[in-house]
Amino acid sequence: MGRHRTGHAPSEVRDPLFGSGIRASMGRLKHEGAGVRTGFLSMARELPGLVAVTVRLARRAAPRDLLVVLVAELLSGVATVVTLMATYRVLVPLMTGGPSAERLASAVPALLVVGGAAAAGSLARAAGKAAVSRLGPTIERLAYTRLLRLAAGAELAALESPGFHNLLEAARQGTRAARLVIAQAAQLLAGLSTLLAVGTVLGVLHPLLLPLLLATVLPKGWSAVRSARARFVSAQRNMELSRQLEVLSGLLTGRDVAPEVRAHAAGDFLLGHYDRLSAVAEAEQARLGRDEARLALAGDAVSGAAGVLTYVTLGLLLTAGTIPLAVAGAAVIAIRTAKAGLISLVMSINQVYEQGLYVLEWERACDEAARHQMSSGPVPLPGHPVEIRADDLTFVYPGQSRPALAHADVVIRPGEIVAFVGANGSGKSTMAKLLAGLYLPTSGRVTWGGVPIERLNRRSVFDRVALVAQDFARWPATARVNLTLGHPEGGDRERLWRAAVASGADAVVAGLPDGWETLLAREFMGGTELSGGQWQRVGLGRAWFRDAPVLVFDEPTSALDPEAEIEIFDQVAGLATRGHTVILVTHRLASVARADRVYVFAGGRIVEHGRHEELMRAGGAYATMYGLQAAQYAPADT
Ligand SMILES: Nc1ncnc2c1ncn2[C@@H]1O[C@H](COP(=O)(O)OP(=O)(O)OP(=O)(O)O)[C@@H](O)[C@H]1O
Numbered sequence: 191m192g193r194h195r196t197g198h199a200p201s202e203v204r205d206p207l208f209g210s211g212i213r214a215s216m217g218r219l220k221h222e223g224a225g226v227r228t229g230f231l232s233m234a235r236e237l238p239g240l241v242a243v244t245v246r247l248a249r250r251a252a253p254r255d256l257l258v259v260l261v262a263e264l265l266s267g268v269a270t271v272v273t274l275m276a277t278y279r280v281l282v283p284l285m286t287g288g289p290s291a292e293r294l295a296s297a298v299p300a301l302l303v304v305g306g307a308a309a310a311g312s313l314a315r316a317a318g319k320a321a322v323s324r325l326g327p328t329i330e331r332l333a334y335t336r337l338l339r340l341a342a343g344a345e346l347a348a349l350e351s352p353g354f355h356n357l358l359e360a361a362r363q364g365t366r367a368a369r370l371v372i373a374q375a376a377q378l379l380a381g382l383s384t385l386l387a388v389g390t391v392l393g394v395l396h397p398l399l400l401p402l403l404l405a406t407v408l409p410k411g412w413s414a415v416r417s418a419r420a421r422f423v424s425a426q427r428n429m430e431l432s433r434q435l436e437v438l439s440g441l442l443t444g445r446d447v448a449p450e451v452r453a454h455a456a457g458d459f460l461l462g463h464y465d466r467l468s469a470v471a472e473a474e475q476a477r478l479g480r481d482e483a484r485l486a487l488a489g490d491a492v493s494g495a496a497g498v499l500t501y502v503t504l505g506l507l508l509t510a511g512t513i514p515l516a517v518a519g520a521a522v523i524a525i526r527t528a529k530a531g532l533i534s535l536v537m538s539i540n541q542v543y544e545q546g547l548y549v550l551e552w553e554r555a556c557d558e559a560a561r562h563q564m565s566s567g568p569v570p571l572p573g574h575p576v577e578i579r580a581d582d583l584t585f586v587y588p589g590q591s592r593p594a595l596a597h598a599d600v601v602i603r604p605g606e607i608v609a610f611v612g613a614n615g616s617g618k619s620t621m622a623k624l625l626a627g628l629y630l631p632t633s634g635r636v637t638w639g640g641v642p643i644e645r646l647n648r649r650s651v652f653d654r655v656a657l658v659a660q661d662f663a664r665w666p667a668t669a670r671v672n673l674t675l676g677h678p679e680g681g682d683r684e685r686l687w688r689a690a691v692a693s694g695a696d697a698v699v700a701g702l703p704d705g706w707e708t709l710l711a712r713e714f715m716g717g718t719e720l721s722g723g724q725w726q727r728v729g730l731g732r733a734w735f736r737d738a739p740v741l742v743f744d745e746p747t748s749a750l751d752p753e754a755e756i757e758i759f760d761q762v763a764g765l766a767t768r769g770h771t772v773i774l775v776t777h778r779l780a781s782v783a784r785a786d787r788v789y790v791f792a793g794g795r796i797v798e799h800g801r802h803e804e805l806m807r808a809g810g811a812y813a814t815m816y817g818l819q820a821a822q823y824a825p826a827d828t
Pocket residue numbers: 350587588590594612613614615616617618619620621660791
């Protein structure tokens with residue numbers, strides 16, 4: 191997706207654990223985002239743009255604090271200029287004529303200015319610092335919540351793309367980076383004002399000194415910015431590797447996989463791969479370190495040479511009598527001040543550039559997520575139940591070449607129970623999600639009441655659907671929230687009770703220490719864990735609580751005991767008699783006998799459809815599958 195592309199050489203060695211998925215970490219990822227430029231000048235030109243993104247954020251987050259920061263840094267800059275100029279006024283007469291009571295007395299006003307300006311500068315810096323510390327966290331929160339809002343509203347298909355996940359990861363770093371950028375940008379302003387002050391003083395002392403000062407400044411800035419860029423590019427190239435390392439550490443410490451990690455002795459296996467991949471990351475760090483050291487050396491060499499040249503020039507100007515000793519003394523003070531300011535300036539440029547690139551990634555991820563926001567058409571669904579159809583429907587998951595569904599036709603009339611059956615991976619769940627409006631067709635149409643899903647108000651479609659997906663969510667929240675999530679009617683006790691009884695969640699809740707208020711998340715203090723079947727009852731309860739006209743059940747009873755399973759299928763049949771439409775994805779063929787129509791999927795296509803009896807008579811794929819299941823229950827001696 192987007193501009194993230196991976197160059198994948200055919201001869202590439204595949205990773206023993208992640209297969210071709212590791213290719214990005216082998217340094218082949220061609221990251222074209224974040225305005226990564228090669229030339230120093232274009233990078234320098236980029237710097238204001240990088241800062242501007244954060245400043246825009248800051249303006250939205252806390253405009254008053256931003257103003258305080260800007261004014262404070264400006265004042266501190268002015269204070270530095272005044273301090274230096276006044277110091278110069280004190281020193282020159284004293285050094286030219288030698289100290290005397292009269293000269294000392296005449297220097298007092300300038301000394302007072304020095305003191306006053308220094309105090310004003312300190313006050314301004316303190317106010318700026320306080321404002322920055324307020325602004326930073328607010329910017330970070332604003333940036334992160336914007337990213338979260340956009341990611342949560344993106345099309346489900348966008349979240350299937352690994353490129354988008356890499357971008358999201360960089361964007362997450364970008365939200366933290368925005369906080370650093372604002373702090374460092376303030377320091378950069380302060381550094382620049384010091385340089386400006388010193389430059390002005392040097393320019394007044396002798397015009398030659400100014401270009402020499404610049405010659406000591408620029409090479410260091412050059413090496414800092416090149417280093418920052420190298421670090422950023424390296425981090426981007428290794429984003430996939432970092433995520434894979436995180437996945438491995440999550441597997442080694444996670445609760446869900448802990449039993450298998452132990453029972454299958456997978457710990458050493460995973461640790462071995464962690465070590466191997468860490469070694470790749472470390473090698474990259476070492477390479478980066480060498481590059482950075484070379485860059486720093488080059489910058490220091492040129493800066494140092496320019497520094498020597500400055501003092502040689504001062505010496506020559508002195509011996510030639512072009513400038514008096516006092517002026518040379520003031521120049522030395524100015525140059526030393528410049529050096530101190532320079533170090534902090536270089537650090538700030540470094541940080542602002544490097545972190546600014548991440549902020550740019552945040553902006554790019556927000557743009558990308560905004561481009562993939564769930565679309566919604568203008569047509570609202572009518573109040574009464576409508577027919578749902580798929581016509582010549584084809585769907586290809588993002589990044590995949592083979593369609594998960596090809597040229598499939600389905601008709602679901604209001605109040606019908608329609609079952610999808612077929613082998614694993616044959617496209618049943620994909621069809622259910624497309625009919626529910628979670629994905630948009632690659633080609634062909636899904637229509638509700640004759641209106642294509644793209645033209646419908648998506649919200650109104652979701653409002654009509656209750657979905658129990660195969661991998662339904664286990665919300666780390668109370669039992670009550672697990673049934674009522676996102677519903678303002680959460681407090682309706684009667685409705686909650688009906689949903690719990692229908693799904694069998696009532697028995698689960700009755701056994702919980704705090705009933706409805708029990709936290710269903712073992713990873714938190716006071717939390718409780720449910721069994722697979724108990725979770726499934728809770729998931730079903732959620733669908734019942736929604737009381738939607740269309741219910742999609744994807745393997746709703748896979749973890750239930752036989753009694754509960756029969757109970758649930760009776761409930762499902764009851765739903766249809768009360769006018770609900772039911773889409774049932776299941777491998778339990780005994781339960782589809784009551785369906786109005788059964789669609790048989792194979793390899794992404796629908797190969798048969800009809801009532802149970804018709805399909806049995808036809809003697810095709812359905813009859814074969816049914817026969818196989820029935821044989822399992824036949825008495826062994828017959
Ligand atoms: N999120 C996804 N991204 C990419 N491919 C997917 C994704 N989900 C499913 N697929 C692929 O689409 C095809 C159909 O999957 P689907 O989940 O619809 O099958 P199914 O019939 O419901 O299978 P099962 O009976 O195992 O639940 C499979 O080949 C699967 O690998």
